[in-house]
Amino acid sequence: MSKQVIYITSACQLSLENKQLVIEKENELIYRSIEDIRMLFIDHHSAHITIPLLNYLSDNKVGVVFCNETHIPTSMLMGLHSNSRMTMYIRGQMQMSEPTKKRIWKRIVEAKIYNQSLLLYKLGIVKDGLKPYYSNVKSGDSTNREGVAAKVYWKFLFGKDFIRDRLASYPNNFLNYGYAILRTFVTRAIMDAGLLPMVGIFHKNYFDDFPLTDDLMEPFRPYIDNIIYEMVRKGQKELNKDIKKELVEIFYTNINYEEIYKSIHSFASVCIGESQFVYFPVLK
Numbered sequence: 001m002s003k004q005v006i007y008i009t010s011a012c013q014l015s016l017e018n019k020q021l022v023i024e025k026e027n028e029l030i031y032r033s034i035e036d037i038r039m040l041f042i043d044h045h046s047a048h049i050t051i052p053l054l055n056y057l058s059d060n061k062v063g064v065v066f067c068n069e070t071h072i073p074t075s076m077l078m079g080l081h082s083n084s085r086m087t088m089y090i091r092g093q094m095q096m097s098e099p100t101k102k103r104i105w106k107r108i109v110e111a112k113i114y115n116q117s118l119l120l121y122k123l124g125i126v127k128d129g130l131k132p133y134y135s136n137v138k139s140g141d142s143t144n145r146e147g148v149a150a151k152v153y154w155k156f157l158f159g160k161d162f163i164r165d166r167l168a169s170y171p172n173n174f175l176n177y178g179y180a181i182l183r184t185f186v187t188r189a190i191m192d193a194g195l196l197p198m199v200g201i202f203h204k205n206y207f208d209d210f211p212l213t214d215d216l217m218e219p220f221r222p223y224i225d226n227i228i229y230e231m232v233r234k235g236q237k238e239l240n241k242d243i244k245k246e247l248v249e250i251f252y253t254n255i256n257y258e259e260i261y262k263s264i265h266s267f268a269s270v271c272i273g274e275s276q277f278v279y280f281p282v283l284k
Helices: 051-059 086-094 098-122 145-158 172-192 211-216 218-233 241-254 257-271
Strands: 004-008 012-017 020-025 028-033 037-042 047-049 063-067 073-077
Touching: 004 020, 004 241, 012 051, 037 172, 037 241, 051 063, 051 073, 063 172, 073 172, 086 257, 098 145, 098 211, 098 218, 098 257, 145 218, 172 211, 172 218, 172 241, 172 257, 211 218, 211 257, 218 241
Parallel strands: 004 037, 012 047, 037 063
Antiparallel strands: 012 020, 020 028, 063 073
């Protein structure tokens, strides 16, 4: 049975009782078994949560995400439980050679562009439209196939006038929210695997708190693009609370958390020399 994502969007009291999450609102009590929960999104300023519940959620490795007044995920509960191989993974992560980083980044870029190409084919837009780009990525993506492919990809997906800009409006705001959710899930998987999200491969922006997250989430972005494309096609233009909740739910059903964790764990294996290959799922 797949674990659930619980999304809190109204004033309520969240507490712990008999190893269950208790949601109390308007004199109604709702119980959810904590062992069946993967993530808890708290997206309302009048939701209250008890410390015993937070501790129990952390002990059971349930991700807890807090959203701001605009409903964007801004922080999450991070447990201090050690992965049994954490020290070894972190040492390998910190000591990774530049050739290995370049090889991994090549793999990430190939996987991302390939999934973008599969999405365009799935949507009936074009077949193998990005093959010249994903089949010609150099070590470290020294010729910037990622950037060149992106310009072609976005024109195919949203039309010749679309420019992907995180500061721009619709449908960029939909994409931004989807990527924020994806980033939360990938960061959680990185921590679960015993790695440091602060130590990246390619992303090195001084203001980027989790560069490894931004590296490893790249091949998963087309999954979000797929969801947003369908929303745009249906004429949904207002990124309201209901749409954001729907986006979280669709994301969780479209991307299996175990697939994300499998990718992160394969990266951890490369860090300590157990493997040479980082796994990423193929978009279906």
